[in-house]
Amino acid sequence: MFRTHLVSELNPKLDGAEVKVAGWVHNIRNLGGKVFILLRDKSGIGQIVVEKGNSAYDKIMNIGLESTLVVNGIVKADPRAPNGIEVHAKDVEILSYAKSPLPLDVTGKVKADIDTRLRERLLDLRRLEMQAVLKIQSVAVKSFRETLYKYGFVEVFTPKIIASATEGGAQLFPVLYFGKEAFLAQSPQLYKELLAGAIERVFEIAPAWRAEESDTPYHLSEFISMDVEMAFADYNDIMALIEQIIYNMINDVRRECRNRLKILNYTPPDVKIPMKKISYSEAIEILKSKGVNIKFGDDIGTPELRV
Amino acid sequence: MFRTHLVSELNPKLDGAEVKVAGWVHNIRNLGGKVFILLRDKSGIGQIVVEKGNSAYDKIMNIGLESTLVVNGIVKADPRAPNGIEVHAKDVEILSYAKSPLPLDVTGKVKADIDTRLRERLLDLRRLEMQAVLKIQSVAVKSFRETLYKYGFVEVFTPKIIASATEGGAQLFPVLYFGKEAFLAQSPQLYKELLAGAIERVFEIAPAWRAEESDTPYHLSEFISMDVEMAFADYNDIMALIEQIIYNMINDVRRECRNRLKILNYTPPDVKIPMKKISYSEAIEILKSKGVNIKFGDDIGTPELRV
Numbered sequence: 001m002f003r004t005h006l007v008s009e010l011n012p013k014l015d016g017a018e019v020k021v022a023g024w025v026h027n028i029r030n031l032g033g034k035v036f037i038l039l040r041d042k043s044g045i046g047q048i049v050v051e052k053g054n055s056a057y058d059k060i061m062n063i064g065l066e067s068t069l070v071v072n073g074i075v076k077a078d079p080r081a082p083n084g085i086e087v088h089a090k091d092v093e094i095l096s097y098a099k100s101p102l103p104l105d106v107t108g109k110v111k112a113d114i115d116t117r118l119r120e121r122l123l124d125l126r127r128l129e130m131q132a133v134l135k136i137q138s139v140a141v142k143s144f145r146e147t148l149y150k151y152g153f154v155e156v157f158t159p160k161i162i163a164s165a166t167e168g169g170a171q172l173f174p175v176l177y178f179g180k181e182a183f184l185a186q187s188p189q190l191y192k193e194l195l196a197g198a199i200e201r202v203f204e205i206a207p208a209w210r211a212e213e214s215d216t217p218y219h220l221s222e223f224i225s226m227d228v229e230m231a232f233a234d235y236n237d238i239m240a241l242i243e244q245i246i247y248n249m250i251n252d253v254r255r256e257c258r259n260r261l262k263i264l265n266y267t268p269p270d271v272k273i274p275m276k277k278i279s280y281s282e283a284i285e286i287l288k289s290k291g292v293n294i295k296f297g298d299d300i301g302t303p304e305l306r307v
Numbered sequence: 308m309f310r311t312h313l314v315s316e317l318n319p320k321l322d323g324a325e326v327k328v329a330g331w332v333h334n335i336r337n338l339g340g341k342v343f344i345l346l347r348d349k350s351g352i353g354q355i356v357v358e359k360g361n362s363a364y365d366k367i368m369n370i371g372l373e374s375t376l377v378v379n380g381i382v383k384a385d386p387r388a389p390n391g392i393e394v395h396a397k398d399v400e401i402l403s404y405a406k407s408p409l410p411l412d413v414t415g416k417v418k419a420d421i422d423t424r425l426r427e428r429l430l431d432l433r434r435l436e437m438q439a440v441l442k443i444q445s446v447a448v449k450s451f452r453e454t455l456y457k458y459g460f461v462e463v464f465t466p467k468i469i470a471s472a473t474e475g476g477a478q479l480f481p482v483l484y485f486g487k488e489a490f491l492a493q494s495p496q497l498y499k500e501l502l503a504g505a506i507e508r509v510f511e512i513a514p515a516w517r518a519e520e521s522d523t524p525y526h527l528s529e530f531i532s533m534d535v536e537m538a539f540a541d542y543n544d545i546m547a548l549i550e551q552i553i554y555n556m557i558n559d560v561r562r563e564c565r566n567r568l569k570i571l572n573y574t575p576p577d578v579k580i581p582m583k584k585i586s587y588s589e590a591i592e593i594l595k596s597k598g599v600n601i602k603f604g605d606d607i608g609t610p611e612l613r614v
């Protein structure tokens with residue numbers, strides 16, 4: 001066993017208990033007689049104290065930030081420590097040494113540009129902001145599905161390599177399929193319609209592709225399409241469903257991701273049902289007034305939520 | 308509103324009530340004075356009776372199988388009817404007429420070959436067996452996710468257009484990406500590892516591709532990969548997790564898909580935890596004894612469940 005507790009599970013009631021925690025070195029301060037390590041796991045950050053004279057002290061002298069540790073120690077309540085708690089190491093096992101210095105600062109004190117972040121994605125994903133985005137995305141998608149399950153929708157998986165285009169005007173990525181030209185699906189539209197004609201209510205969360213330049217207001221070239229199809233329903237039923245989906249997603253994220261939202265310094269909007277609705281013509285007028293160049297026949301009405 | 312009830316919600320307690328049901332004409336029998344329609348919706352099949360003299364009678368004279376109807380009528384308990392219940396039509400609205408004769412028998416009495424089924428997929432998906440497969444798949448995938456949520460896994464979405472291969476030996480489909488050669492991901496492996504190095508426990512359910520001929524025991528060229536990655540765990544932890552996932556999937560399907568399993572005439576196996584485990588060497592011996600040609604270094608150990 002690599003751990004008995006996540007660092008966020010440590011609390012003053014455990015004072016005196018022996019625990020095992022594991023994670024990455026988020027920060028390290030050597031005060032001579034004592035070394036303070038901020039250890040980060042998936043739940044948060046906790047403080048480890050290694051005293052001089054302890055066998056672990058020499059071991060950790062040369063570890064750099066982002067090295068991976070397992071720490072065995074005694075919980076001690078201390079109001080000066082983060083969350084009022086620290087772990088006094090009895091022993092430390094070093095699972096891996098990170099190279100030093102790191103090419104990207106995980107604590108975020110030194111900002112990195114987008115090229116560095118993408119090149120050093122391993123470290124970039126460890127930043128608390130990126131962890132928050134990943135967790136919020138997962139909760140939002142879970143909420144989307146739960147609303148649909150509740151209303152009797154069946155999750156489906158449709159083919160992604162297709163023989164021809166689904167929607168007029170959308171640019172396709174060609175795939176070489178055993179010597180023949182095929183394309184990446186730009187939408188599950190046609191499959192969804194077949195399926196709704198059989199089992200009435202279906203949804204799919206899956207990648208979709210549009211070979212469109214990234215400087216347009218339309219699609220990313222690869223995105224996650226959250227797609228619903230419903231038989232025996234009119235546009236009012238669809239709007240009522242989408243309202244419910246959005247309402248639940250925002251409120252589930254608000255409730256389940258309180259700390260993650262704080263890290264991102266973001267407060268989700270208050271939403272109420274029924275939401276304000278506008279007609280297609282009104283929507284076109286608003287877009288025109290914002291200077292968006294509307295070509296009628298474009299699939300601007302497709303309700304694709306990007307996650 | 309297209310309906311007040313699904314056909315499976317009708318029961319003898321509703322005797323005398325006025326209801327509205329909607330669905331497809333699964334079967335039709337004209338006894339002269341009465342026409343019996345078996346109406347199919349996503350929940351099942353119910354019986355409609357249209358009596359001669361009723362205004363609906365003439366309307367339905369020319370409808371073929373798989374036409375789409377909305378029926379307004381009075382529920383009547385009758386032990387001779389399927390499920391002991393039928394709806395005596397007051398009025399019928401025909402939403403669409405199906406062409407007749409149909410190129411595929413949805414009731415399944417006349418079997419179709421695979422070419423016909425794929426060409427007439429709209430009708431093929433309406434067969435109760437196909438509906439059962441879709442529903443069971445959705446329940447199985449839901450169960451997979453629920454077990455992982457329970458153990459603190461985060462759902463992720465990784466890129467599917469990639470610059471180079473993930474696993475040695477796997478054949479790739481080339482994609483033309485804005486004038487450059489790229490490939491379809493054959494596994495989320497590398498991305499999962501980056502993500503597990505940040506948030507420890509991740510999973511993804513997404514398409515993956517292998518450009519392998521279909522006459523090998525390896526992969527479908529396009530399949531749904533159900534993929535898990537876990538930090539601070541050893542192979543025993545992984546086996547315990549997979550056991551739990553499989554146990555829950557089988558039992559959730561058994562419980563939630565009783566009728567669908569009956570349609571497929573299939574009983575899921577009884578599974579117990581802990582499951583029997585064999586070593587890698589034993590697995591290789593078993594495969595060899597079955598005449599499977601093992602090339603060491605192949606990724607035969609990759610736990611990909613196909614749905």
